[in-house]
Amino acid sequence: MNGFIFSSLTTIVPLGVIIYVSYRNLRALQKKGPWVPAVLFMFILTIWLATGFYWATHTLMMEEFLYDFSAMDIGENGLFLLMAALVGASFREPLPRDLPAFVTSFALAMGNALLWGVWNGSWLRDIIAGLFLWLLIYTLIRGLKQTGCMNRSTWIFFGVGSAGILLLQIATALTEGMISAVFDFSSEVFWFLGILYFIVRIVRFLREDLPEKGAVILACAGCTWVLCTMYMSSEPYYTIADLINVFMLLLMMLVLERKWGESI
């Protein structure tokens, strides 16, 4: 019974917060006028709400499994695309091509997708999702480079951290018992350090009113990092990341309100 109440709360509370963020975004659109990144953010919130309710309803109503490429998968892939479009729409000019970013983002996204495949066995679905994630990570890396909002040491931390997470997750999949749990926990430490970095940067931007021109891109990167954490984590880390993700959406709303109408 306690488990049911807890799982219901972890489903309902995030949906309530997302409804509030949607309301706030709609009000901002009404007051400040249309701005493409904000409208795309509205789409992101809608897709988030729709998939959230879909998951909750499906779990309540049906005992059967969800087919591959159901509304959940369509929604998740759509979310990656809309996030990438939001990053692209924040810039006045198209982002320049970048071969190293292209290759590293491919390695990172496909590494994630293959590990999802190992975990759930839906290889085709996961590889397709990995391709959309690739587009998002590639756009984010180019956007972050263009704005220069991350210094060299931070790039090294995220580069080494991402590679380390993939290796630790492979080790988790290959081992069993206590050793596997240790590898899994170590990778979660990396994930949550990354989340902490993004939250600190965004909160600092909001509190100290910093002239950060890449704040929107940073918020998108934070959301993506939390999404990746969710998709690569088992319970209880998944639920923690899910709750943090709602907080990230709230932060993103605040960043968009601060940067309304500005193009980089």
Add this chain to the structure above:
Amino acid sequence: MIYSENILICITAPLLIAAIFLRGESRRFAVFFAVGMFICLLSAYISGFLEYAGVMDAKDIPLYLSPVVEESMKLLPLIFVLLVIQPPEDSLFLGAVALGTGFATFENCCYILTAGAENLAYILVRGLAVGVMHLVCVLMVILGTILARRTKTLSVAAFVGALSTAMCYHSLYNLLVSQPGVTSMIGYVMPLATVLVLTVPYRSIRKKI
């Protein structure tokens, strides 16, 4: 068994003849309304074929496949118009509204002929739920299309993302109304609630564009 093709001919013939005498936006509305009905029939064919081909169980088709098929099919005439005629945003918007309304109208006609029209309460629910749901979905897609036109980078991503949103929304509606009870009530209210929530900001935004 209903003869949907005959119903389509019966409803669209006066509309298309009327379009000859109409001009400008009125003609566009009449033509897109008829196209919406035709697209509804084509979508039913495709869903029927997928059911016949055994891709999924008959009960699962409306839950998992129909939203994808219907939203993709509704998009095709809009893409054609966008690429060939390149109309202004207002005309595109009007076309999308007519298309969605035509789609919903034809679906409702076929449903009424199959299930009967005795129960006024249910007919009202049908009109205000499914009818409005198709309209909301097509508006999402067209808003995505307009955004994609305004975005210099990753316009295709914005467009496909908006289509995915419409598919998710449609899937959620179909899932909610698939079983009687509280969930179906929530499902029936959802499209109208969405329209009510969006009407105020929409009016304000349209004034500022």
